[in-house]
Amino acid sequence: xxxxxxxxxxxxxxxxxxxxxxxxxxxxxxxxxxxxxxxxxxxxxxxxxxxxxxxxxxxxxxxxxxxxxxxxxxxxxxxxxxxxxxxxxxxxxxxxxxxxxxxxxxxxxxxxxx
Amino acid sequence: xxxxxxxxxxxxxxxxxxxxxxxxxxxxxxxxxxxxxxxxxxxxxxxxxxxxxxxxxxxxxxxxxxxxxxxxxxxxxxxxxxxxxxxxxxxxxxxxxxxxxxxxxxxxxxxxxx
Numbered sequence: 001x002x003x004x005x006x007x008x009x010x011x012x013x014x015x016x017x018x019x020x021x022x023x024x025x026x027x028x029x030x031x032x033x034x035x036x037x038x039x040x041x042x043x044x045x046x047x048x049x050x051x052x053x054x055x056x057x058x059x060x061x062x063x064x065x066x067x068x069x070x071x072x073x074x075x076x077x078x079x080x081x082x083x084x085x086x087x088x089x090x091x092x093x094x095x096x097x098x099x100x101x102x103x104x105x106x107x108x109x110x111x112x113x114x
Numbered sequence: 115x116x117x118x119x120x121x122x123x124x125x126x127x128x129x130x131x132x133x134x135x136x137x138x139x140x141x142x143x144x145x146x147x148x149x150x151x152x153x154x155x156x157x158x159x160x161x162x163x164x165x166x167x168x169x170x171x172x173x174x175x176x177x178x179x180x181x182x183x184x185x186x187x188x189x190x191x192x193x194x195x196x197x198x199x200x201x202x203x204x205x206x207x208x209x210x211x212x213x214x215x216x217x218x219x220x221x222x223x224x225x226x227x228x
Binding site: 032034036041042043044045046049051090092094095099100101102104106107 | 118145147156157159162164169170205207211212213214215216217218219220221222224
């Protein structure tokens with residue numbers, strides 16, 4: 001069964017510093033991976049998705065993620081954090097057979113310090 | 115384009131009352147998902163539909179919960195009778211078929227059962 005694991009339920013960075021949010025997947029077949037962001041009192045919004053066309057995926061708001069098959073990872077990064085990046089981030093994988101449901105990680109809450 | 119529309123945005127009611135949450139998915143989407151989000155349990159998939167047919171309702175907590183999708187543009191999630199432990203944010207999401215298709219979330223209904 002497919003699954004994703006997000007390491008670190010809370011991450012704090014200083015404004016202007018590198019953001020690194022970790023996601024590891026478990027899949028016996030090529031996965032379809034997504035990163036979502038949730039701002040307070042809002043639904044989840046798609047940041048980016050991996051579709052096997054390229055291992056480095058660029059998303060909105062300056063975020064990007066790199067698919068590394070050897071490490072079964074899909075970590076989310078942003079070179080320079082902004083106060084507006086404070087939110088909760090979810091990694092997700094979509095099942096590729098049978099159900100097509102999404103499996104979400106437990107989320108990482110990003111705090112940006114002034 | 116109109117996104118996923120949920121109503122009401124907020125609902126406060128007393129224990130024992132019937133609660134109905136509504137969702138209008140994005141036009142043309144084949145899948146519709148209902149989630150519940152709480153601090154303790156995170157994001158939980160309750161049920162999802164494909165072409166208006168329920169596919170997996172194993173996440174529905176108990177018989178007090180029911181969901182319907184009478185047509186492609188409308189779904190309801192009903193709780194009867196409601197209990198304080200049902201207090202949560204309920205999200206509806208929709209997507210096209212295909213493993214690389216992302217979900218699109220509504221802004222959620224914040225439900226408080228007194």
